[in-house]
Amino acid sequence: MSFINKIIHGDCEDVLRDFPDNSIDLIFTFPPYANQRKETYGGVKPDHYVDWFLPKAEQFLRVLKPTGTFVLNIKERAINGERHTYVIELILGLKKQGWLWTEEFVWHKKNSYPGKWPNRFRDSWERLLQFNKQRKFNMYQESVMVPVGDWADYRLTNLSETDKTRDESKVGSGFGKNISHWVGRKKIYPMNVIHMATECSNQGHSAAFPVDLPNWFIRLFTKKDDLVLDPFIGSGTTALAAIELGRRYVGIDIHEKYCKLARERTSKVQVRLPQFAELSSAYMVLS
Amino acid sequence: MSFINKIIHGDCEDVLRDFPDNSIDLIFTFPPYANQRKETYGGVKPDHYVDWFLPKAEQFLRVLKPTGTFVLNIKERAINGERHTYVIELILGLKKQGWLWTEEFVWHKKNSYPGKWPNRFRDSWERLLQFNKQRKFNMYQESVMVPVGDWADYRLTNLSETDKTRDESKVGSGFGKNISHWVGRKKIYPMNVIHMATECSNQGHSAAFPVDLPNWFIRLFTKKDDLVLDPFIGSGTTALAAIELGRRYVGIDIHEKYCKLARERTSKVQVRLPQFAELSSAYMVLS
DNA sequence: GTTCCGCATGAATCGATAG
DNA sequence: ACTATCGATTCATGCGGAA
Numbered sequence A, B: 001m002s003f004i005n006k007i008i009h010g011d012c013e014d015v016l017r018d019f020p021d022n023s024i025d026l027i028f029t030f031p032p033y034a035n036q037r038k039e040t041y042g043g044v045k046p047d048h049y050v051d052w053f054l055p056k057a058e059q060f061l062r063v064l065k066p067t068g069t070f071v072l073n074i075k076e077r078a079i080n081g082e083r084h085t086y087v088i089e090l091i092l093g094l095k096k097q098g099w100l101w102t103e104e105f106v107w108h109k110k111n112s113y114p115g116k117w118p119n120r121f122r123d124s125w126e127r128l129l130q131f132n133k134q135r136k137f138n139m140y141q142e143s144v145m146v147p148v149g150d151w152a153d154y155r156l157t158n159l160s161e162t163d164k165t166r167d168e169s170k171v172g173s174g175f176g177k178n179i180s181h182w183v184g185r186k187k188i189y190p191m192n193v194i195h196m197a198t199e200c201s202n203q204g205h206s207a208a209f210p211v212d213l214p215n216w217f218i219r220l221f222t223k224k225d226d227l228v229l230d231p232f233i234g235s236g237t238t239a240l241a242a243i244e245l246g247r248r249y250v251g252i253d254i255h256e257k258y259c260k261l262a263r264e265r266t267s268k269v270q271v272r273l274p275q276f277a278e279l280s281s282a283y284m285v286l287s
Numbered sequence C: 001g002t003t004c005c006g007c008a009t010g011a012a013t014c015g016a017t018a019g
Numbered sequence D: 001a002c003t004a005t006c007g008a009t010t011c012a013t014g015c016g017g018a019a
Helices: A012-018 A046-063 A086-097 A150-158 A161-169 A173-182 A212-221 A237-244 A256-267 A274-282 B012-018 B046-063 B086-097 B149-157 B161-169 B173-182 B212-221 B237-244 B256-267 B274-282
Strands: A006-009 A024-029 A064-074 A100-109 A125-132 A193-196 A227-230 A248-253 B006-009 B024-029 B064-074 B100-109 B125-132 B193-196 B227-230 B248-253
Touching: A006 A256, A012 A046, A012 A248, A024 A212, A046 A064, A046 A086, A064 A212, A086 A100, A086 A125, A086 B086, A100 B100, A193 A212, A212 A227, A212 A237, A227 A237, A237 A248, A237 A256, A248 A256, B006 B256, B012 B046, B012 B248, B024 B212, B046 B064, B046 B086, B064 B212, B086 B100, B086 B125, B193 B212, B212 B227, B212 B237, B227 B237, B237 B248, B237 B256, B248 B256
Parallel strands: A006 A248, A024 A064, A024 A227, A100 A193, A227 A248, B006 B248, B024 B064, B024 B227, B100 B193, B227 B248
Antiparallel strands: A064 A125, A100 A125, B064 B125, B100 B125
């Protein structure tokens, strides 16, 4: 199929019409939020968000395999002092379309945007809504197990991204040793609250989310060589995660500028060694 | 008014009819979740939950002061492999009734119930939905500020639950010193994700939640001598929190058994010293 | 090569002001 | 009256340069 491992320019609703039924294993996306990123995505008004989204979701439903999963990262804005209801209306709309609303994960963003208001605190969490076509779907829980207890937390707080990259350049040497620490350690299944910081220094795209977020869901819901779709690919983070984990990807974006950026970023990345994938999982704080 | 500082037996929908308009400063409640706790609450079926709840909420709306707040602790169950939609439908119903959906806090329960299922992880969070009658309401943000940064984390990780209880019994002595450390320290406002463990030792009531949870919201939305209502009082935890903080309370429960338990527990508690109230706040992990 | 410190910067939100 | 824009508020994080 010609769309494998490509970043395609266009409206996902149109682009996906050319895709065969039941061909995607995981849809992971971080769509433009209502009325945000106006300069880059045109700003869908909150009141029209559901109508804007549902036709696209109909294509998602068609191209997703019966055993596949659709993960939607979203959060409603505060408008006129209240939380807008477009997200919960979207859930109801998707259910009416035939999706099963299997689960809602919480992504706790430790470094949320600063600010102070008389009537609310800083918003530090987002929803990760999981939808499926049927009750039985592929889920590889073992691949996201975490070492039990404080040890993992300690590693995480004390290991900066630069440290990580430095180690990565040594491929396997320094890493092998570290991995040995975990052998024999008791592992547990994570819960449905995910603690992760947002990416601060991003590559010119306004939506900064850490690559570990798609990484985690890709490991959970796909196996090697499975096909991951992000219909709002943006700077390409979902594709990067897929490549690193040895999965195939398709990315779609309505802006040629972001397609270009995503192509540039993905062209520089190679499949990580197996132990690498394992490792990056261990650096996530899950609780 | 004769209902002040009382636990009243009856259906809150009926009991509240005798209450005057605009008399309550904060409604904090942990209602029976749909179809759970069958033996104690008769088990409202998920599909009927909204219809069961809304008439009661109409009374809440009437008795709440215009500057007051309604905080609803709730989480939908997974039924037939999906999250049920009664909670999000309830939000829409309450909005139609005239409530403003101001905010949704996440309570991250660190020690959630263990278990493993083929298609989902352990559920470790609940919603704390905040509703108001108008955009301007009373909010005392300073009362829930937390020490900034790593220092607070350090304190918290290194202070066990037993340490906490032990110190509390010494009323003021050991504590006074610790508090002095915080004076002059930079404090910050918390975010809308609350980290707190569930109460391990529950008092014979099936839904045990930590007293620190109502404590936090009572401090945030009321001042001294304000009136706090819990229309599903259960074992009386909300009332206990109110008493400790020098607020007045009204509790209602449909089961005489729980009314009795709540009366017993509240009769044993006195207003904490001021520094105590402050203190218990500092031990909360908020981020 | 470490550790430490300063600094820019985020899917934010409100209220006021302007059109 | 309703929408669009702007300034003020504010903090965890990663990065780069310095010690």
